Amino acid sequence: MRPILSAILVPLALLISGPVLAETAAKPAEPVSEKVDLPAFPADASVHQSIRLGAKTLNYTATVGSLPVRDEKGKKIAEVVYTAYVLDGPRSPDRPITFAFNGGPGAASVYLNLGAIGPKRIQFGAQGNSASDPARLLDNQGTWLDFTDMVFIDPVGTGYSRSLVDDAETKKRFFQVKPDVEYLSRIVFDWLVKSERMASPKYIVGESYGGYRAPAIARFLQSQLGVAPSGVVMVSPFLDARTGVGDDISPMPWIVNLPSMAAAHYERQGKTLSPDLLAEVETYARGDFAVDLMKGRSDPAALARLIDKVTQYSGLDPALVRRMGGRVDASTFLRELYREQGKIASIYDSNVTTYDPFPWSGYQRAGDPILDAIIAPTTSAMVEFITHTVGWKVEGRFNALSDAVNRAWEPNWYTSVESVTDLRQAVAADPRLKVLIVHGYDDLSCPYFASRLIVDQMPVMGDPGRVKLNLYPGGHMFYSRPDSQARFRRDVMSLFGQP
Numbered sequence: 001m002r003p004i005l006s007a008i009l010v011p012l013a014l015l016i017s018g019p020v021l022a023e024t025a026a027k028p029a030e031p032v033s034e035k036v037d038l039p040a041f042p043a044d045a046s047v048h049q050s051i052r053l054g055a056k057t058l059n060y061t062a063t064v065g066s067l068p069v070r071d072e073k074g075k076k077i078a079e080v081v082y083t084a085y086v087l088d089g090p091r092s093p094d095r096p097i098t099f100a101f102n103g104g105p106g107a108a109s110v111y112l113n114l115g116a117i118g119p120k121r122i123q124f125g126a127q128g129n130s131a132s133d134p135a136r137l138l139d140n141q142g143t144w145l146d147f148t149d150m151v152f153i154d155p156v157g158t159g160y161s162r163s164l165v166d167d168a169e170t171k172k173r174f175f176q177v178k179p180d181v182e183y184l185s186r187i188v189f190d191w192l193v194k195s196e197r198m199a200s201p202k203y204i205v206g207e208s209y210g211g212y213r214a215p216a217i218a219r220f221l222q223s224q225l226g227v228a229p230s231g232v233v234m235v236s237p238f239l240d241a242r243t244g245v246g247d248d249i250s251p252m253p254w255i256v257n258l259p260s261m262a263a264a265h266y267e268r269q270g271k272t273l274s275p276d277l278l279a280e281v282e283t284y285a286r287g288d289f290a291v292d293l294m295k296g297r298s299d300p301a302a303l304a305r306l307i308d309k310v311t312q313y314s315g316l317d318p319a320l321v322r323r324m325g326g327r328v329d330a331s332t333f334l335r336e337l338y339r340e341q342g343k344i345a346s347i348y349d350s351n352v353t354t355y356d357p358f359p360w361s362g363y364q365r366a367g368d369p370i371l372d373a374i375i376a377p378t379t380s381a382m383v384e385f386i387t388h389t390v391g392w393k394v395e396g397r398f399n400a401l402s403d404a405v406n407r408a409w410e411p412n413w414y415t416s417v418e419s420v421t422d423l424r425q426a427v428a429a430d431p432r433l434k435v436l437i438v439h440g441y442d443d444l445s446c447p448y449f450a451s452r453l454i455v456d457q458m459p460v461m462g463d464p465g466r467v468k469l470n471l472y473p474g475g476h477m478f479y480s481r482p483d484s485q486a487r488f489r490r491d492v493m494s495l496f497g498q499p
Contacts, residue, residue, distance in 0.1 A: 211237020
């Protein structure tokens with residue numbers, strides 16, 4: 001998931017208008033105190049399962065367990081829960097292991113697990129999906145299990161993972177950008193040791209804020225813990241918050257958003273999204289659009305050109321575009337697209353809508369259409385899988401998406417956090433490291449054009465194909481569309497060196 005707080009600030013934007021949780025979103029979780037008598041976590045539990053993938057059957061073991069986080073004196077200060085899927089049978093030393101992280105901050109790894117790449121999935125994130133849809137797990141034809149084992153990690157405060165120290169210490173240790181990367185990197189290290197997989201090829205995948213985490217964790221493992229990942233996959237990543245920070249001078253927010261607005265408009269017109277179709281708006285966004293934005297009143301004709309082009313690409317009312325000086329923010333875009341129908345669009349995919357319960361409000365008061373529909377099924381499915389299917393009998397609430405964690409996160413991270421520096425250093429340090437960045441065209445929470453500009457500014461370090469950016473129809477969770485998920489799987493297999 002994209003950073004929750006920026007959603008609250010953008011269109012309530014990164015968790016958009018405020019996430020709706022499985023329980024009450026407005027009431028933060030009670031801080032965990034050292035004096036609270038928490039029941040011990042059970043021992044790791046496993047179950048043998050199988051899926052039918054194409055013409056073959058994959059037999060594997062699913063394990064749910066926990067790893068401790070310790071302070072400098074060896075005291076256990078947290079317990080991190082993971083879900084691992086390991087293919088049964090003799091294991092080649094060349095069999096990769098992939099570690100997966102979602103974002104938020106405050107999101108469990110359930111979205112990548114049960115939506116994108118795990119062996120089982122439920123449908124969510126597309127138009128027509130409902131919060132009350134059956135939380136029934138089906139074989140996932142987009143899984144990566146045939147070419148890599150996988151470990152899905154839930155950061156502290158998400159899933160069942162928990163802090164064992166008081167609220168102030170929890171914020172210091174777990175809800176800040178740098179400590180977050182450091183303890184999660186150590187969890188990767190400790191799992192490798194515990195599972196005797198240190199010699200396996202290693203990959204990191206992260207979605208949204210997890211896409212920020214992925215290169216940062218890869219670099220920390222590489223430079224500080226002596227573990228060298230072979231590849232990094234970033235799904236709808238939040239790589240550099242500064243691309244979305246704007247004022248009356250910087251044109252960057254408008255530049256990075258316009259191509260995704262155009263993609264959504266083209267899709268509503270029935271056009272098939274492709275790099276060729278978006279090439280024109282991309283060229284305009286980083287060329288004449290940027291120039292005219294910077295001219296301001298020094299060129300009276302610039303505003304007219306902006307209005308004409310932004311109207312053409314976005315499909316919005318030209319009077320609205322004129323009132324906004326060609327600078328249409330994501331929140332306004334999402335409300336205006338379907339205002340006459342009494343609906344509101346999702347920042348994660350602006351062609352996914354729901355009814356706006358407050359259509360006459362001056363600002364968005366409703367939850368996000370996609371988020372409102374995914375919390376319940378993902379939570380229910382994961383709790384059923386962990387406690388019943390696997391049999392890891394644990395007490396407590398499962399936090400698929402924790403608003404409390406997001407609110408407690410390091411102040412102002414959503415305007416300054418970036419891992420492009422780590423990405424560049426990791427690629428430079430290892431000439432064999434491969435990177436794949438993937439986006440859905442329609443995503444306005446983490447617009448793809450920001451990653452396009454970032455990659456284009458990176459120096460070529462050896463083979464230019466080592467860092468790739470691939471795009472698919474859909475939004476933030478483009479993998480909710482079967483065709484996009486299938487293309488994503490093929491692209492990842494290529495990264496792993498699979499035929």
